Amino acid sequence: MDHLVNVVCGGFAGFVADALLYPLDTLKTRSQLTRNLQVERRHMQRLPRYRSLYTGFFVLALGDVPSSAVFYGIYEFTKEVLSDRNISEFPLELRHAVAGLGDEGTKLPLPLVHLAGSSCGQFCSLLIRNPFEVIKQQMQAGLHPTSYATFQSIRRAQGYRGLYAGFFPTLMREVPFDGIQFMLWERLKTLESAKSSVLRIWPMGGCAGIATVPLDVVKTRLMTQGSSRMYSSATDCVCRIVREEGLRALFSGMWIRTAWITLGGFIFFASLELGKLKVRPLFRPGEDASLPQAPRAHAA
Numbered sequence: 001m002d003h004l005v006n007v008v009c010g011g012f013a014g015f016v017a018d019a020l021l022y023p024l025d026t027l028k029t030r031s032q033l034t035r036n037l038q039v040e041r042r043h044m045q046r047l048p049r050y051r052s053l054y055t056g057f058f059v060l061a062l063g064d065v066p067s068s069a070v071f072y073g074i075y076e077f078t079k080e081v082l083s084d085r086n087i088s089e090f091p092l093e094l095r096h097a098v099a100g101l102g103d104e105g106t107k108l109p110l111p112l113v114h115l116a117g118s119s120c121g122q123f124c125s126l127l128i129r130n131p132f133e134v135i136k137q138q139m140q141a142g143l144h145p146t147s148y149a150t151f152q153s154i155r156r157a158q159g160y161r162g163l164y165a166g167f168f169p170t171l172m173r174e175v176p177f178d179g180i181q182f183m184l185w186e187r188l189k190t191l192e193s194a195k196s197s198v199l200r201i202w203p204m205g206g207c208a209g210i211a212t213v214p215l216d217v218v219k220t221r222l223m224t225q226g227s228s229r230m231y232s233s234a235t236d237c238v239c240r241i242v243r244e245e246g247l248r249a250l251f252s253g254m255w256i257r258t259a260w261i262t263l264g265g266f267i268f269f270a271s272l273e274l275g276k277l278k279v280r281p282l283f284r285p286g287e288d289a290s291l292p293q294a295p296r297a298h299a300a
Contacts, residue, residue, distance in 0.1 A: 005283055007073035009275035014068025016271040017264045018060055023053035024260040025060075029140040031253035032220040034230070035245075056139035059147045063132025071125035072272070075182070078117035082108055111183045118178040126171055131163035133170070137223045157227035166222035169234045173215035177208045185269060209261030214250040216257060217241070 018025070085107065108116075135150045144150040154162040218237045221230075231237035241249050 003073060003077060005276065005280050006076040007069040008279050009272055010072025010075075011065045011069030012275045012279075013072070013268045013271035015061060015065050017267040018064050019057070020267055021260055021264055022057050022060065024256055024263075026053045026055065026140045028216075028253040028256040028260060029137050029220055029224075031256060032217045033141055033224060034221065055142075056136040056147070059132050059136045059139065063129045063136075067125040067129035067132075070128060071121040073121075074124050075117040075121035078120045079113055082113045082116055083110070110186065114183045114186050115179040118182045119175050122174045122178050123171065126167065126174065130167050130170065134163050134165055134223045137220060138226065141224045143224065143226055153226065165225075166219040166234075169215050169219040169222065173212045173219060177212050180208055181265060206258045206262035206265075209258045210254060213252075213254045213257055214238070217250050217252055 134154065135147055138144060138150045138154070139147065144153055158165070218234050218241075221237050221241070222234065225231060231240060238250070
């Protein structure tokens with residue numbers, strides 16, 4: 001039953017964070033477009049400025065609720081499975097990979113468990129979210145008026161493969177970011193209250209957001225190039241941006257992204273804990289959700 005609670009709360013937290021901060025996401029995306037696209041978008045502006053900030057939100061919501069639910073559900077499931085395993089129980093190849101982290105009779109270090117859980121969750125989540133993200137970003141860029149027109153344009157120009165444009169830059173951006181964020185979050189939860197942990201992790205998310213801005217710019221360029229195919233790969237994208245626009249262009253939208261990530265981390269984790277407080281009693285009527293669950297025994 002706990003797995004269902006995690007799935008529901010993960011989807012809820014992801015939706016709340018994205019709904020509140022979507023205008024920042026739109027501004028960030030538009031600041032990272034090529035110069036030509038920025039000029040074209042201003043000429044094609046159809047909606048009032050404040051309404052255009054929510055262009056593509058419905059598409060994002062369709063993809064983000066299930067992907068956030070899958071991410072957090074898999075994260076918690078992986079964490080539970082790996083926390084109970086001794087190093088000796090892993091295949092020989094994995095035992096060699098974690099050699100030096102402890103004797104074969106000991107368990108994996110918790111930070112490694114959290115990193116593995118967030119990585120597995122992010123990969124599975126991105127398989128769901130990426131197509132919606134591509135459509136959403138092209139709508140934010142003003143390339144197409146509706147989600148259906150965007151989908152049809154991508155399908156005709158690139159096939160269904162086009163829905164996974166920017167997949168690997170996004171994965172490279174998210175895996176270390178989420179790994180660091182969840183390792184810190186789990187560690188802080190063992191030291192203090194969840195409320196205090198949310199406040200402590202807030203600025204940490206912003207620092208991680210700054211470090212991953214170049215990957216975010218590459219992801220945006222690959223997702224919004226449409227049928228023009230300006231960039232053949234992520235590497236080609238980086239080289240052309242630096243050569244044609246300068247190194248500074250790789251940090252476009254840095255402060256917007258920093259604000260978005262910082263606030264997003266606070267809202268996500270706060271919503272996650274609030275969701276658990278409200279949802280868990282529905283599945284366990286006799287349990288006081290405000291009381292912390294007993295931690296599992298774990299060898300250091």
